Amino acid sequence: MTCGAELARAAEILLLCARGGLCADRRIMTSVPTAELHEDLRHAVRDLCKAFPDSYWRDLDRERAYPDAFVRALTDAGYLAALIPEEYGGSGLGVTEASIILEEINRSGGNAAACHAQMYTMGTLLRHGSPEQKQTFLPRIARGELRLQAFGVTEPTTGSDTTQLKTSATRRGDRFIVRGQKVFISRAEHSDLLLLVARTTPIDRVTRRSDGLSILLVDLRQAVGRGLTIRPLRTMMNHATTELFFDDLEVSADALVGEEGKGFRYLIDGLNAERILIAAECIGDGRWFVERATGYAKARIVFNRPIGQNQGVQFPIARAHVDVEAADLMRSRAADLFDRGEPCGAEANMAKLLAADASWQAANVAVQTHGGFGFAEDYDIERKFRETRLYQVAPISTNLILAYVAEHVLGLPRSY
Numbered sequence: 001m002t003c004g005a006e007l008a009r010a011a012e013i014l015l016l017c018a019r020g021g022l023c024a025d026r027r028i029m030t031s032v033p034t035a036e037l038h039e040d041l042r043h044a045v046r047d048l049c050k051a052f053p054d055s056y057w058r059d060l061d062r063e064r065a066y067p068d069a070f071v072r073a074l075t076d077a078g079y080l081a082a083l084i085p086e087e088y089g090g091s092g093l094g095v096t097e098a099s100i101i102l103e104e105i106n107r108s109g110g111n112a113a114a115c116h117a118q119m120y121t122m123g124t125l126l127r128h129g130s131p132e133q134k135q136t137f138l139p140r141i142a143r144g145e146l147r148l149q150a151f152g153v154t155e156p157t158t159g160s161d162t163t164q165l166k167t168s169a170t171r172r173g174d175r176f177i178v179r180g181q182k183v184f185i186s187r188a189e190h191s192d193l194l195l196l197v198a199r200t201t202p203i204d205r206v207t208r209r210s211d212g213l214s215i216l217l218v219d220l221r222q223a224v225g226r227g228l229t230i231r232p233l234r235t236m237m238n239h240a241t242t243e244l245f246f247d248d249l250e251v252s253a254d255a256l257v258g259e260e261g262k263g264f265r266y267l268i269d270g271l272n273a274e275r276i277l278i279a280a281e282c283i284g285d286g287r288w289f290v291e292r293a294t295g296y297a298k299a300r301i302v303f304n305r306p307i308g309q310n311q312g313v314q315f316p317i318a319r320a321h322v323d324v325e326a327a328d329l330m331r332s333r334a335a336d337l338f339d340r341g342e343p344c345g346a347e348a349n350m351a352k353l354l355a356a357d358a359s360w361q362a363a364n365v366a367v368q369t370h371g372g373f374g375f376a377e378d379y380d381i382e383r384k385f386r387e388t389r390l391y392q393v394a395p396i397s398t399n400l401i402l403a404y405v406a407e408h409v410l411g412l413p414r415s416y
Contacts, residue, residue, distance in 0.1 A: 014078045014091040017041060041097060042104050048077055049108035054380045057110055061238045061383050066190045067114045074105075075144035080118050084126070088134065089142035094339035095273050099280035099331060106284030107291075109380060111387055113239060116281065117187060120274040121151045121195050124215060128258035128266045133217065137193070149191035150220070152182045152244060153267070160400055162197070163209040163264065167246060169198035169216060171260075176200070176216060176251045178227070182244040184394070188230050190240060194218040196251075197267060200260050213263035216255045223249055237386040272338055274395060275348035279331045282355035285388040286324035289362035292381065293317045293369040313369060320362040327354035346409045353401040356391040363388050 017037050052070050060067055074080050082098045084090025091097075098119050105112040122141065125133060125148070140146040158164045167180025178198055188194060194217075201212030224230060227249030233241050258266055294317055297308030307313045330351040337344035363385045367374035374381045392398055406412040
């Protein structure tokens with residue numbers, strides 16, 4: 001669906017970004033105008049997304065199908081390898097550029113959730129994997145030969161209390177035996193690899209509850225049917241999420257990422273990038289809703305005048321625009337700090353909260369502006385409405401972000 005010229009242009013833009021100094025380390029100076037490169041990147045992503053119009057996403061949503069063609073086009077254009085260093089076949093760009101890519105997908109009416117995990121899960125392998133693991137997997141991920149789209153953390157009984165997870169990986173010689181269950185694990189049916197968080201030391205044998213967790217890189221192609229069962233979990237939006245059941249799955253010991261028992265630290269290490277990238281998707285959603293509401297308010301004539309001439313219609317749209325733009329500033333701040341290697345936990349969390357709130361408010365405004373047509377499938381508002389609602393809850397709820405800010409920014413007593 002994507003022509004060769006568009007792929008060539010995407011490759012050229014990514015190369016310009018990489019060679020122009022927009023590498024992951026922002027402490028390196030650049031002589032190329034960053035704003036100009038970012039604008040070129042935005043236009044290139046939009047051009048690719050034009051090959052996947054609203055009808056494409058609408059049909060997928062109706063069938064609860066995975067956007068294979070879209071993910072393949074993104075991969076072929078090099079966008080999903082944006083954060084992979086050049087030495088492993090990627091572009092070696094920063095979270096700033098990755099966030100622009102995901103934002104523009106959602107702003108174009110698509111759903112970046114179909115592929116966003118490859119960007120932030122890859123970081124765990126890149127930062128903590130062995131040289132052999134990185135050389136084995138990263139080039140193949142960059143080329144699109146392998147997909148790393150699944151991260152197995154959440155469990156039915158523990159939710160956000162990750163230190164209490166029950167899935168175990170018991171060492172037996174040169175193998176781990178995995179037992180347990182995961183839930184809301186998205187894209188497991190469409191991924192070749194899974195980063196699995198499991199307890200390798202029982203919680204009653206560790207000093208700190210965060211100790212004793214490890215991360216395993218599981219080859220799903222070998223695991224399914226040999227101790228791993230994947231069960232689709234239908235939800236209110238097309239998110240390709242699943243339940244995973246581990247029944248004495250054998251995993252080679254060389255699948256361990258980093259040190260045994262240090263998995264919780266590795267997990268936390270990747271959360272800031274995840275927060276920033278999800279915030280970018282919400283900003284893309286918010287801008288899509290505002291643009292659709294604005295366009296409809298201009299075109300819809302009732303009582304011989306555009307409904308957008310009424311302050312009761314235009315003020316909520318204007319407020320939604322203001323909130324989305326404010327959230328974008330925090331996203332940019334968080335991404336810049338991350339790319340400079342500076343602490344950004346507060347900014348990343350606040351960016352996610354502000355962007356999720358802004359996109360949800362914009363979604364409600366778009367529905368209200370469209371009236372009955374806001375509920376009609378052909379207008380796509382209700383589809384995007386369902387998609388953006390997710391980010392009030394996942395991958396971290398807004399309440400947990402507020403708890404983080406209260407404790408770690410304001411110095412209030414820990415509440416949980």
